[in-house]
Amino acid sequence: MKKILLLCAGLIIMFNAKAQFPGMGGGQKATVTGRITAVILDSLTKQPIDYATVSLAKVKDGKAINGGVTDEKGKIVLQNVAPDEYKLSIGFIGYKTKTVIIKTTPEKPDYNLGSISVSPTSNTLNEVNIIGQKAVVENKIDRLVYNAEADATNAGGDATDVMRKVPMLSVDINGNVQLRGSSVRVLINGKPSGTMANSVADALKMLPADQIKSVEVITNPSAKYDAEGSGGIINIITKKSNAEGVSGSVNATAGTRQNAGAFNLTAKTGRFSVNTALGTQLAYPQESRVVFLNEITKNNVTTSVLQDGTSDWKREAYNGSLGLDYDFNAYNNISTNAKYTRFYNGGPGNSGFFTNNVKSGNIESSTDMSNGNLDWNMDYKLTTKKQGEEFSISGQLTAGKNTNEFINDYKSLIVGMPDSYTASSNVGENKEYTAQTDYVYPFSKTVTFEAGGKAIFRNIQSQYDTGLNQDFDYDQNVGAAYSTIAFNLTKKIQFKGGVRAEYTAINFSNSKNDYFNLFPSAILSQTINGKTTLKLAYNRRVQRPSLAYLNPFLNKSNISFDFQGNPDLAPELSDNMEFGYSTYIKGSIINASVFYRSTKNIIEAINKNDLSSGKILSTFENVGTTQSYGFNLFTSYNPTPKWTLMSNIALNTYEINSREDIKGMNEGTFLNYNFFMRSANSFKGGWNLEFFGVVNSPRYTYQSKTEPMFFYGGAVKKDIFKKQGTIGLNVLNPFKRDLHIETVTQGDNNYQSQNIYYPLRSFGLNFSYKFGKLKFTEKKKIKNDDIKQDQNQQGGQGGMGQGK
Incomplete structure (x- = not known):
């Protein structure tokens, strides 16, 4: 690692010297x-x-x-x-x-x-129609952009609430995100977060909605991006500014479900600028009811275990960041950014325990799941007198630690059956070092060439307090190189294509697994009459399992069943094709697309019978190959200049060709759908009124089915302090306290049902204030997009906190 850092420093000095003294050796003054x-x-x-x-x-x-x-x-x-x-x-x-x-x-x-x-x-x-409000959704050539800052209903929530309203995305009750029925890679400001590698759902709950500027949905990333994410990439852009002087914003929310605060500040003088942000989310402990039913069959005898109880879980999240940026001159720029996040999720629970419909005992439980993560990066960029030519070199360090502790105190009600007390702790650490370089060269105004290389060094360690030799030490190193070219085939038809090569070396428990992959990508785009665009795209993607999937720690936090990761998982490989159509008709937007995806080695959660414990064991496996066809339609319409209606409907099929040794309940073809509707009105005096609703269809995996979900809410907002501030009221699911979600999983000689009664109803009062002069800029950052993120939280499998 020291050699890499020294090499990076040497390159920076060399290019900086060349840029500032182009006449080196000639004695001429630049x-x-x-x-x-x-x-x-x-x-x-x-x-x-x-x-x-x-x-x-x-x-x-x-x-x-x-x-x-x-x-x-x-x-x-x-x-x-x-x-x-x-x-x-x-x-x-x-x-x-x-x-x-x-x-x-x-x-x-x-x-x-x-x-x-x-x-x-x-x-x-x-x-002129004076709207004074940015479009909530923008359709661009290679992505769809949801401008969260223009949506008043986001005030006071977290990133999970924002994601539920982004076109083409579906979010389950735990906050796990899918795009077109498949996993995605989630970036923040174009780069990965170590917290995301542990659990996407937890990471999204850490980020206040008031810090989010926009969300980009990239369905067909080019070879320049890391190949991670079968469904594509989601990039969350946070609020930043690069204005001369001092500028910033303050946001605060007090509500029945959670409290939130966010602060952003930018100071710039000359060529030097500083950006800083602080945020917090404090969720009240609210009673959730969770019912687990587990049935396991052995020697034709079925034993049922029912656990029915409540938990008072709370969430506490804190994050802070500091960024520095300096322009040496017109050609040399250096920037650095550090961000730290801290998240706590847990609490006590009580439940009754029933065996074969007879109450056999009571359980008092306590769960503590916390994690902290630091992301630090350094970026150097060199431009030249040739417009569009650019060279950059970047380094990034990610260090994270997560803790999973639980206690189960079981009091038996059956004579002769002993009480039991179970406690355990697991600490996982993740360290990641990255070096990256990119070069862009425009041969002409219509022909651009890009090339680059990247090296990622990862180490994952998982330590237990059981006293047994179960510690887990996992190394994963990735080397990559890519090149792309973009040019015009005709005046109206553009082409961009490329290929990315990635070599992966894995070492754990005296086992090695090395593999090499090529990831081609190509896109054709035609513009008709300046308002209509047709697009045809193809790419290949990969998803490598992260710590939550790999960790072999046997989690016994739920007395009814156990949970364990699988370190032998292979990566998913998918081929994707898409045809898209978008047009503007008298201010209205229509964006439609059809797609096909084939995925090998699909990773899903499955249930097995653990004969040693007599319980169900939940783990992960490469269950087989899937094929999916889908359709997406997004529309935006303005009945009046100040009234906007928008809707999105997404459909995709689920079908799996499974391994013969894994039994599932869902053999055949199933249809998933997601529907979103939003209405927003602006009135005189700075008043805004918005409503939204989200419908998620039943969700299928090879062994499970989750029943449909429906969310709805609204907000009213008033501009104050000469439009420098706002005050508003937002509400979510006001007519029913709990959202009932049922998931049924059926494996080989086992059956499990899970019923969650999640307290979703909330009311919140929010306030925001902007000061100074805001102007947004984007900086190029490292993007480690190659890890499959946890779509089923490891910690959430245990205790009575499921659904929180």
Whole structure:
């Protein structure tokens, strides 16, 4: 690892020296150049104006020396500007031309103009509809973007609540996320989180909704991305800013279900900026009822065990981050970011224990599941005078520790049957080191080449307090290289394709498992009349099991059945094809797609009979091969300029060709569906009213079926302090306290039913305030997208906390 860090440092010094002193060896003095940055906004709506024309001319002779058009965020960056006095002119059809005089010097070659407002011409003012609100959903060429900050119903919730309203996603009651019926890789700001590697559901509950800016759904990632995620990639963008001066926001929520707080602050002066964020989630202990029924058959004799009780679980989550960014000059940038998260989930429980319909005892239980995780990264980026050329090198360290402790105190009610007391603790540690480099070279305006390499070194350790020689030490190292090329086949047809090679070396318990994979990807996109897009895409993906799947720790926190990971799991491999259609019709959006996916070595939870204990053992296996066909339709319609209706329906089939040695209850083809509906109104005086509803169909695995779920809620919000702040009230499932979810699992000579009565109803009062001047930028980060995340929480299998 030291050699890698030294190599990275050497490369940074070399490229930095070359960029700052391009005449090294020639003795010539380098000419200092800088960049001019601005964001162009509509003066009435305060919305960004894309494709606005910006030109830069010298004041002394009027000679134009640079120019361009703004991007979809209204941003323009003019590179390679020598120190001088300039006139910046902004023009766009329907707007008055605006001119700004600026001056750069060798000491300060960069000039950030911030936001510049341009006014509509007089003959168009009557046609302007002042909405003042960003679209909740945006359809882009390679992804769908859900702008969470524009949805008032998210206030006071966590990331799980946000994910339930993202088009194409389905979220179960535990917070496990699927895209088109398959697992996905979840990133935060384009990079992985160590907490996600342990449990996606827990990680999402740690992140307050008020810190989320948007969620990107990427169904067809290119070869540049790590190949992880059968269904694709979900990228959560948190709120950040890179504004001159000081800016930030404060959010707070008090409610019947949970309390939340979030604070974001940015300070920037010259070329140096600092970003920091703090957040917390405190969920009240609420009584949940959980009923487990387990039946196991041995020698034609069936024994049933019923556990019926309640738990008072609570959740506490804290997170903090600090980011630094510095531009050496117009070509060299270095940034670093560190984030720490801490999560606690657990509490006491009481239940009755019944054997063959006769009460045999009572159980008092206590469960403590906590984890802490640190993510730290360093990124260096070098650009050149050639527009679009870029080289970057990055390093990342992830260190996490999670603890799973439980106590079960069983008091027998049957004469002659002894009491029992069970306690255990398992500590898992995950360390990950990553080095990555990427290079982008534009041969022309329409042809771009990308290439890069990556190395990931992982070590997973799991330690037990049982005194037995059961400690688990697992090494997984991944080396990868990729290249892509994008070009126009015609004026309206674009192509992007590439291939990624990944070599994986696994070592644990004196066993080795090395394998090599190639992951091709290709996408064709055609634009028709500037409003309609057709897309045809193919890619191959992989999902490697993470600690929650691999950990062989025998979890006996539930007295009715045991849970254990499987270190012998093989990775999933999937091939995906998609045809997509999107169009804009008089302000309305229609996005439709059909897809096919074939997955080998699919990983699912299964139940076995443990003859040594006489109980059911829940674990993971590569159960077989699946094929899935699906359809997705998203629509957005504005009946009036201030009223938006949107809906999303997703369908996919589930069918598995299983191994002969694993018995399941679901042989055949089944249909999964997800439906989402939202209505949002804006009124005079800064009032906003929103409603939403989500329907999830029954969910199937080879051995189980989970009954359908329905969520609904609403929010009312009022702008205050001259639109710098808001205050609002939101509600979730107001007419019923509990959400009843039933899951039935049937294996070989065993049967299990699980009924959860989850207290979902909540009311919350929220407040937010923004100060300073906010302008968002994105930084390139490392993306470790190669680990299958826990879709069934290990800790949630035990105790009486299921569903919390």
